[in-house]
Amino acid sequence: MRAVVKGRIGIFHLQGFLDGNNAPSFLTLDDIKATEALNIDMLLVSLKKVIFFNKNGLDVFVKLLTSIRNSKHITVGFCDYDHKKFQAINIFYKNEIDFSLFKSEKIAELFVSSNKSDPKTLLLYNEDPSQRSAMAIELFDYGHNPIIAQSFAEFETKKKTPDLYYAIVEDTQLGYFGQKIATRVTGNAIIYTVSNFLDAEIGNTFNIAYHTNSLNVGFRLFIFDAYKVVSMNIHALNFFTKLASSAAEYNAAICFVGFSFEKTPETFKNDLEDAGIMFFNTMDDILKNKELLQELGGGGGATVKQNRVLNKGLINELSHFIDATVSTLNMMTNAQATKNSVNIQSLTIANPADQFASSIGFYGDIDGLIILIFPKTIAKKACELLIGEGNVTDEEILDSLAEFVNIIGGRAKVLLSENKRRLDITLPRTYSDMNTLMEIAQNKKGVQVDLSFEGQNFIFFLTR
C-alpha cells in the first residue's frame, strides 16, 4: 500500500480489519522505501474505514511511523477516527503516546504548511492544559485563529454554535514535536515562525524543500517571525546568509521581524544585512505598508526585475509537458483535448472572468513552471473523476485542480526520466482569481499553448 500525498501530508488509507496478523501485509519493502522517499511534513494512517483494530495491528504502523519521524523529523500519527477509536488508542498506549492524533484529515491539514493563505477560526479543547497550549501555539504559528476553551463546560457551550468555526479541534493531541518550522502564507508572502535559540538544528527543522518549492512557484517575499527568538549562534547565522544568497537568484527578499539583538552580537546583524536580509520591528511594518510590500515582492511578481528566460533545455522538453497534460486530461475524462496554437509570448488570458488556474513548479535537470488556466466548467469536468458528479464548491474544484496538476507533474517526471532527465516537482498552487495569477506571470515570457476540450478553450503555459 502506498501513502496518498495531499499537499505536505502523506496518508495510508486502510480498510476493514487490522490486527497483528494482517498488518505487515499492508506494507511491502517497496512501500516502505517509497514512503521514506516522500517529500512531506506529516505522515498519517487513516482509521476512517477500519472497523476493527487491535494494538498488535497498530504497532506495525507505529514502528514504521516512529522510524520515519526519527529520520525525517516530520510529524507522524493517526487520523480520521471517532471518539471510541480515540479512546481505544489512548487505552492501548496509555501515557506512552509519542505520535500525534488528529481527529480528521481536515484538522491535520491545519498543522502543516500549505500554499493557502486564508486563516481559519477554530475551537480548541484538550483536557491536558499543556496539550491545549502546544496546539494553540502551533495553530497560531500556522496563521490560524484558535479559540481555546479552558474547561469542558466552556467547550460544550461553545460547541453548540459550530457554524462560527472552520473546525472543532477535539480528540486531537500532538506527539513528540518532530515537525518543521511553522509556515503560513499571507497574500504573496510566506511567513516562517522561529523561536528560542537558533543553532545548527535550524538546518533540520527548516523545510528547505518547501522553501525551494515556494521560490519556484513564484513567491518572492519570505518573512521570519522572530519575536520569540532569544538569540542565534554562528551556525544559524551561516544558514541564514546562505538562504539569502539562494533567494537572491530569484530576486526574492528575506526579512526578520521582531528580532531583538539584546543577546546576539551586533556583528551578526551587520553580516545578515550584508547578505541582503532586512529587519523590521513589527509584522505590520511590512504587511500594512503596500508600497514596501510591492517593493519587496509580496505584492506579486510585478516588481521582479530579473525574469528568468526560457532556455533551450526547457523548449526541447516542451512536447513531454504537453503530452503529460493532454494524456492526463484524456485519462481523467475519456475525451480528447486538441492543440490549437503554440506561441512564445507573455501569458494572455482572453476572458479572465470565470476562470480557474493551477500551477506546479519543477526543478532538477531543468526547471520551470507549468500553469493551466481553465474555464470553471472545464475545470469541474476535468476533475469529475476525482470529486464525482453533483454539486461541488469552488474550493473543492480548486483542491482537485491541485491534484490534477500534481498528476501532470508526476507524468512529466516519468516521461522525462525516460530521457534520463531527473525532475522534482513542487507543491501545486491554485488561483480562483486571474489577477493574482497575472501578478506572478504577467512579465514572464513562456510558451503558451491554446488547447480546446469539448468545444471550450483552455491554456497551457510553460515558463521559468
Next chain:
Amino acid sequence: MITPEDVAFYIKNIPPAPSVVRQALNFVREGDLIKAAKCAQEDLPLRLYLKTLVNRPIYGFKNEVSDIGQIFGILGVAATQQVLYNYLLSLLTPKKWELFTLTNHQFYDLQASLSKQWENILIHLNIKDKEVYSAISLIPATIIVCNALFASKKREVEQLRSVKALDYNTILKRLSGYDLFDLAAEIGQMWDMSDKTIALIRSASGTVSDLVGEQKVLAQWIHLLLFYVFSQSTYVSAGLNEFIDFQIDFVDDIYDSFSRVVQQ
C-alpha cells in the same frame, strides 16, 4: 481510461454457461440432485473442480470425498447450486492475474472461504432461500472483471491513487456509469441467475441507496463479509483490500452480530 464502449464490449463477450453445467443447474433448481450429479459426471473439468473444492480444509471433511453424487448429497440443493456457479466463475479466471498479486489457487480458496462464511451467516439469519445462497458465488466476479478491465491501466491508476484514495470500483463508475457489481450482475444475467440473486449482487457494493428490508440486511452482511475476507493477509498482499471502497457506515449496525458469527 475506461470508456462505456470498453464496458459494453466486455459485457458482449461474457461467455455463456457450458451446456452440461446449464443442464446440471436446471436439475438442481428442480431439486433433483441425482440427475444433476449424473450430468456433472460427464464433464471432466467440472468433476475435478468439485473434488478439489469440496476437499479444501474450510469444508472440514475428514476423508477425501470423490464421488459427485456423494458430494452433491453432502452439500444439499442450495450449496450444490452455489458450487456450480463457483465453477462457472472459475472458467472466467485469467491464466495470469496481472492487476492483483493472486494465483488461481488463492482465488479458489477465496471462493470457498466466502461460501462457507456465507453459509454460517445465512444460518444465523435463518434464511434458507437457495437463490440468496448462490448470490455469494458471483461476488468474486468483481475481482475478475476488475482485472480484465484495469490490467493494462495499472500505471494510470497508480498515478491517480498517488494523489487521491480512489478505488477501482469508484473509478469505473465515474468513467463509465457501471460499477464492478453491475458487471458481476450482468454475468449473473447471462447465466440465468434469478432476479433476486442479481439484485443482491448489485446491492453488495454498499453504495445503492434506498435499500430496505431483507435485501438491505443481506447486502450489509455480504459487504462486511467481503472486507472480513479481504483483510486476510493473503488478500491484503494481493491488493484486494483496496480494490473497492469499504462503506463502513453501511455495515455499522451489524458489526457486533457479524463478529459473533465469524468467531464461532
